[in-house]
Amino acid sequence: MKILLTSYFKNPNIGLYCVATDKYCVMPKATPKRLRALVGETLGVPVICSNIAGTELIGALCVGYKDRLLVPGIAFDKEIAYLKKSGIRVEVIDTEQTALGNNIAVGNGVAVAGHNYTDDEIKAIGDALGEKVIKRSVLLLNTIGSLMVVGSKGALVHPDISERELIQLEKTFGVRFTRASVNQGNPYVSIGVVANKNGVVVGELTRGAELTAIQEGLRVIKGLPGGKNGRKG
Numbered sequence: 001m002k003i004l005l006t007s008y009f010k011n012p013n014i015g016l017y018c019v020a021t022d023k024y025c026v027m028p029k030a031t032p033k034r035l036r037a038l039v040g041e042t043l044g045v046p047v048i049c050s051n052i053a054g055t056e057l058i059g060a061l062c063v064g065y066k067d068r069l070l071v072p073g074i075a076f077d078k079e080i081a082y083l084k085k086s087g088i089r090v091e092v093i094d095t096e097q098t099a100l101g102n103n104i105a106v107g108n109g110v111a112v113a114g115h116n117y118t119d120d121e122i123k124a125i126g127d128a129l130g131e132k133v134i135k136r137s138v139l140l141l142n143t144i145g146s147l148m149v150v151g152s153k154g155a156l157v158h159p160d161i162s163e164r165e166l167i168q169l170e171k172t173f174g175v176r177f178t179r180a181s182v183n184q185g186n187p188y189v190s191i192g193v194v195a196n197k198n199g200v201v202v203g204e205l206t207r208g209a210e211l212t213a214i215q216e217g218l219r220v221i222k223g224l225p226g227g228k229n230g231r232k233g
Contacts, residue, residue: 063129
């Protein structure tokens with residue numbers, strides 16, 4: 001797997017502006033050509049440039065899974081049409097909780113969403129993803145998507161998570177979770193990490209043990225499972 005340390009116009013919170021799966025990556029329209037090329041090379045997928053609801057906060061607003069992209073109902077029709085034309089299966093979720101990316105985590109055949117979604121919305125999310133959706137809070141927070149990055153071989157999660165909650169997540173997603181932060185101590189790891197099976201894009205302020213935890217957690221490099229940032233004890 002490849003790894004890229006970068007930023008979006010000097011903002012290291014690259015996960016706010018990017019969504020990626022093993023099929024595609026979506027970044028804002030203003031993304032520089034050089035950055036677009038580097039991200040595409042690292043993740044090994046085509047990079048499609050489009051805003052969502054007229055904003056650049058694609059990672060916060062959208063959820064990517066396989067060939068699908070969940071977008072909130074506030075997305076513009078022309079944006080949806082362009083993404084569909086680009087080969088992405090776009091699913092629109094009508095909800096007041098429009099920050100889908102912040103509130104939903106998905107991977108390995110299951111999704112977890114915060115209690116701030118109604119039962120009808122949970123059903124719509126499940127139908128859109130084609131997977132089971134579980135309602136849950138983590139660290140008493142409903143912003144599930146901001147707290148973790150789920151990969152096919154491993155996952156990252158907020159460093160303050162309890163051992164009990166960590167084990168629950170491992171059972172739910174079927175992979176080992178590693179406690180990690182990004183960009184010199186930001187515990188909301190998805191804000192600074194974008195990953196698929198081919199590579200990982202990380203905020204450029206990430207260094208040292210923090211970067212090692214991300215690499216080991218997502219199995220970019222070989223290391224002890226979890227390590228000191230993984231399970232306690």
